[in-house]
Amino acid sequence: MGSSSSPEIPPYKADFLKAAIDGGVLKFGSFELKSKRISPYFFNAGDFYRADLLRAISTAYAKTILETESSSAPLEFDILFGPAYKGIVLASGTADKLAELAPQKYGKICYSFDRKEAKDHGEGGNIVGAPLKGKRILIVDDVVTAGTAKREAIDKIRKEGGIVVGILVALDRMEKLPSPDGDDTKPMPSAIGEIRKEYGIPVLSILTLDDIIGGLKGRGSEEDIKRLEEYRAKYKASD
Ligand SMILES: O=P(O)(O)OC[C@H]1O[C@H](OP(=O)(O)OP(=O)(O)O)[C@H](O)[C@@H]1O
Ligand SMILES: O=C(O)c1cc(=O)[nH]c(=O)[nH]1
Numbered sequence: 001m002g003s004s005s006s007p008e009i010p011p012y013k014a015d016f017l018k019a020a021i022d023g024g025v026l027k028f029g030s031f032e033l034k035s036k037r038i039s040p041y042f043f044n045a046g047d048f049y050r051a052d053l054l055r056a057i058s059t060a061y062a063k064t065i066l067e068t069e070s071s072s073a074p075l076e077f078d079i080l081f082g083p084a085y086k087g088i089v090l091a092s093g094t095a096d097k098l099a100e101l102a103p104q105k106y107g108k109i110c111y112s113f114d115r116k117e118a119k120d121h122g123e124g125g126n127i128v129g130a131p132l133k134g135k136r137i138l139i140v141d142d143v144v145t146a147g148t149a150k151r152e153a154i155d156k157i158r159k160e161g162g163i164v165v166g167i168l169v170a171l172d173r174m175e176k177l178p179s180p181d182g183d184d185t186k187p188m189p190s191a192i193g194e195i196r197k198e199y200g201i202p203v204l205s206i207l208t209l210d211d212i213i214g215g216l217k218g219r220g221s222e223e224d225i226k227r228l229e230e231y232r233a234k235y236k237a238s239d
Helices: 011-022 051-070 086-101 148-159 191-199 209-216 222-235
Strands: 026-032 038-043 079-082 110-119 125-129 136-143 163-172 203-208
Touching (some): 011 026, 011 051, 011 203, 026 222, 038 222, 051 086, 051 163, 051 203, 086 110, 086 136, 136 148, 148 163, 148 191, 163 191, 191 203, 203 209, 209 222
Parallel strands (some): 079 110, 136 163
Antiparallel strands (some): 110 125
């Protein structure tokens, strides 16, 4: 891929896409998903373990948030919340990057995260970081697959008195939920769309599958692009 801009996606998204591909976080081939579908691409946020890659993803989350400021629906929040485990480093990295990019507004932005198992000694509880009570919370995580982890995070935050105002993920695969009868030819909504409807909150992403395909055009392998387009045609959500 070229160093930055793409005609289809803004430069910060193209930079993030390039970092994800070069760093081996976004891979092309044949991968089995949680849903058992065989996908021609896979995004593993657990592979953002190098400082330059962490910086790339934190910058992209931060810029996605900052971009909403000039939109009709700016994100306004007090705390970035990262669901354990992978969300922890993503939310804390994003807080650090926001403070660097927009110090006046975000110089003292807070973050917090949950423990997977409640701690029964010391300070106890299952939330670490900024107290959530009465605060507006933006959840930062890697991907939505079924939406289960996001629903659990929303429940935990609400139990602590926090107000979830949105979810930000790195990738929206734009794919439909599996049909209950297993017939994948039927139109079905996406997990992201269902969360938007159920909780009435925005769910934003740095990249979508459309962005990946657009960003690869003229740069990636023709064969990969064709397989991604076929996968999109087969599994695209109805919403
Ligand atoms: O259920 P969904 O909302 O669609 O999300 C799927 C989540 O599952 C995975 O995390 P997991 O809960 O397994 O925790 P981990 O970060 O410890 O891997 C993955 O990283 C997603 O965040
Ligand atoms: O659906 C999944 O299981 C899945 C897809 C993907 O791209 N990345 C991920 O971590 N999980």
